[in-house]
Amino acid sequence: MPTSTPIPNPGDVIPHFQPILTMDTQRIFAYEVLGRWLTPEGTRSLGPFFHDPSVSTEDHIRIDRVIRQKAIAALAKAPKDTRLFLNLKPSWIYSFRDRPEQLPTLKFLREHNVDPSRVTVEITEDSFNDDIEDLARVTQTYREAGCQIAIDDVGSGFINFDRIAYIKPNILKLDLELVKKCTREEFFKEVLASFANTAEKIGAFLLFEGIETEEEVQIALSLGARYLQGYFFAKPHDEFLSPYVFHHCLSYQIRQFVDHALWETHSDQRASDALRSSLLECLPRWPEGTAPRWRKADEFISRFLDLLPGLVSRVYLCDERGYQCSSNFTRRRGEWITEEEFRGRNWAWRPYFLNNIVKATYKETGKLSSTYTDAHSGCKMRTYIYPAGDELFLCLDLCVD
Known part of the structure; x- marks a missing residue:
């Protein structure tokens, strides 16, 4: 079947890196790897290519592996505290259920002599109808090698609690659309709060992506975000940044959050005291x-x-x-x-x-x-x-x- 999206030449695809910031030290914690295509008209996102159902799974995997390998090669040359998030569809992981020792990402890490603890495998939100226990067993191979595990777009259509319960992720990545709806509907904030409670119970941390406004930063912090990602801070770059480039911005946002949280806490105490009186x-x-x-x-x-x-x-x-x-x-x-x-x-x-x-x-x-x-x-x-x-x-x- 002909595809509506051209298949890029592997030599023309490169990784870009979007910073993921951590609240505890107000620095860059890691980078999500995103594919880009070098064309005569300029650099294009590979998002349309990867989301085009007319493109074969084989072509998706082939191009993705090129990007992954180039990203890991760049990681090998970066400072030792640089980390990457690599997106993988659950069906791609599941296909190695009978040969987990051959997982390509672990192979690339060995080839470039990169410590697996510097990589987080981010399992995407795609529909998955096969055996979730088998998927969890293959995912455990990454964890045993030293990688962390994240589940992407929690709260979107295909993510359910079964996947969270079986895979036991280190990080839950919250769907950006829910964050945006929080600014309009209080109900969506309550839905996100339920995931925050889940993360606390299972020992995972929350990562809020797609942050574009100061209001969304404050919502994420109020829900227990440890990690933030989005255009409010930075677009994807073709190189790694200074770890503390966003320190001033994050410190300011934390001050704003703490001031408001303390005001609310004191208001609660005053209300409680008034009722008691x-x-x-x-x-x-x-x-x-x-x-x-x-x-x-x-x-x-x-x-x-x-x-x-x-x-x-x-x-x-x-x-x-x-x-x-x-x-x-x-x-x-x-x-x-x-x-x-x-x-x-x-x-x-x-x-x-x-x-x-x-x-x-x-x-x-x-x-x-x-x-x-x-x-x-x-x-x-x-x-x-x-x-x-x-x-x-x-x-x-x-x-x-």
């Missing part, structure tokens, strides 16, 4: 008598409802195991509604709940949760948990929209 002023004594506990709990809450700040939208009491002892008292159109059907429900499954209960117990003060979306109302909420005595905890749901 309000409760200390209005909380009544626990009802006496022989009435059932749930009735006492409802009576206790009803005595101070009208004294609560306007941002409190729901009030209830739970024990330390997460069981609700009272009704829900929900504010609707300025009036408090009693919802008895919530008595006896358990909220220990909520990610923040038990952790905040313990902190409230030991510090003898309230604990404010992070912001979440209420599944019933769709509103942005935070929950303030305060020790109310008698081994019960007062829960105030705050609407923060």
Whole structure:
């Protein structure tokens, strides 16, 4: 089948190197290798060639290996702390499942006497329908040789948690489109936060690519990025740069991030202190008598409802195991509604709940949760948990929209 993209001559393709920056030392950590084509009209990206389905897999692999070998040859001449990220499709790796000792990248590293620890194998987002366990076993060959493993475009169409779980990458590379959508839709930031949590749990680091604006830098830092990459810092170059060329820029971005994060943290503490002060002023004594506990709990809450700040939208009491002892008292159109059907429900499954209960117990003060979306109302909420005595905890749901 004829191709719509010409096949380049191997002698006309070269690697370019886009810096990947690390936040801990504010220097260049590594470079992603990207293919370029030298033509009479100028240097062209090989992206269209590699994404053209009419080009055979054999031609894709042949040209890619030329670029990889030239990149590794350049790495051999570079300072010892220079590192590369090499993109490989999962199907290319899988094809060596019966002969992993013949993996071309490891062969090139041996030929040029380059330490494999200077290379990260970046597995691309392409669809993969073969045996994921076999793919993981071949990938392990790179790791045993000393390479690190990254998974590219996490959050895009083909990446799933199976691939992450089996391959156990050192680095998760976040899809740039999700980062850009974060600037328009808060929901996408929450999706990225879930990957940040995954990375922390499995001992991987986050790399955010496609960074083009200062706002995207700040979003990435707020989500735990250790590594950043994108045109905001540098386009791909045909040579390696001075390691600290972006140090001033990164230091400034970190200062901006820290200033904002500290402001938010102090604001949270002030909000928590204000809620505690309000409760200390209005909380009544626990009802006496022989009435059932749930009735006492409802009576206790009803005595101070009208004294609560306007941002409190729901009030209830739970024990330390997460069981609700009272009704829900929900504010609707300025009036408090009693919802008895919530008595006896358990909220220990909520990610923040038990952790905040313990902190409230030991510090003898309230604990404010992070912001979440209420599944019933769709509103942005935070929950303030305060020790109310008698081994019960007062829960105030705050609407923060």
